[in-house]
Amino acid sequence: MAKFLPRLIAASPRTLQRDCVRLRLDDEQEIDVLRVRDPRARRIKLSVDERGARLTLPTRASLVAGERFLHEHRQWLATQLARYAEDALLPALERDVPGQQLPLRGELLPLHWHAGRYTRIEQDAEGIHFHLPARAGTPLMVRALRDFYETQARADVGRWLPRYLPSLPRAPSRVRVKVMSSQWGSLAPDGTMALDLALVLGRPEAFEYVLVHELCHLIQANHSPAFWHEVETRFPLWRVEREYFQRQGRSLKAQLRRLLQPA
Known part of the structure; x- marks a missing residue:
């Protein structure tokens, strides 16, 4: 034996x-x-x-x-x-193709292409407007879209964060928005918070839950009952949003990958 x-x-x-x-x-x-x-x-x-x-x-x-x-x-x-x-069959972003839509905050918004002197992306009541110079290549288009999503994500964080800071021992030392392969957020020992860029594609309540989750790690650096008590005190419907990620999380990350690596 x-x-x-x-x-x-x-x-x-x-x-x-x-x-x-x-x-x-x-x-x-x-x-x-x-x-x-x-x-x-x-x-x-x-x-x-x-x-x-x-x-x-x-x-x-x-x-x-x-x-x-x-x-x-x-x-x-x-x-x-x-x-x-x-x-893997989700549509990629292709320039000047009519009828395309872009995901943002849980919605699919009409995408309008425009010729422009410089690259910029704007949003209004009609949807999202992508302005590109005639000779702009795919890398420039992808970089502009990534910058647009990051700007939108930072705007959301900037709107929510002041609401929670008074109840925390300290503020995050830094907030980074980046593409994360599996996680939705993380908090480093030095107080640096990372949030997944794909969060801005999903519904805002789910994004806010992830922010609250990571902020509560400033109080409890674990997932103990005490940690979840801190989360529930600030965000009572956290279970609903966790279930949302279980249903839709993989698709959100896949959408972002496809958009940032167009055909």
Whole structure:
């Protein structure tokens, strides 16, 4: 028995170890799952993103347990992969194509193209107006759109933040808006807050919830009951917005990726 244990339980690596596992789904489709042994992991976890499926194992988890976990979640995995395939079909931003729309604050707004002397994006009651010089290329168009979304996100944060500051021990040292692969927000030990740019595409209440969530980490640097009490005191409907992200979060991030990497 002692000789058999090394095959079931891996040694304790200090760094990530990666390999691939071949898995046959219920529809006979075969996929490669990235298997990662992570010393920071506390439980077996299966996740899916635009890069594919990933199985994360804690240091002491057996390979047999990991494979069993994979097989037990085949149907869930197939559903998630199908949804990501649908997200990949979201329309990209193409210059001068009529009838396009841009997502902003939970709505799809009509997009109007205009020739201009310099690049700028404006919003009015008719929708969003994209002004571009005739020779402007794709990188300039993408940069302008990213700057527009960041400006809109910062405007929202600037409107909400003063409401919560009086009840906090201190203000964030800095607020950054950037593209985040999986998280919606984070708070560094030095007080720097990061917020995902895709938040401005979704409904404002969900964006405000993420802001409140990260602000409460200035009081409780964890997710203890005390932390959630601080969140609920400031944002009683936080559960509703968390469910919104569970339903729509993947699609919001996929939309942003497509818009910032147009065909």
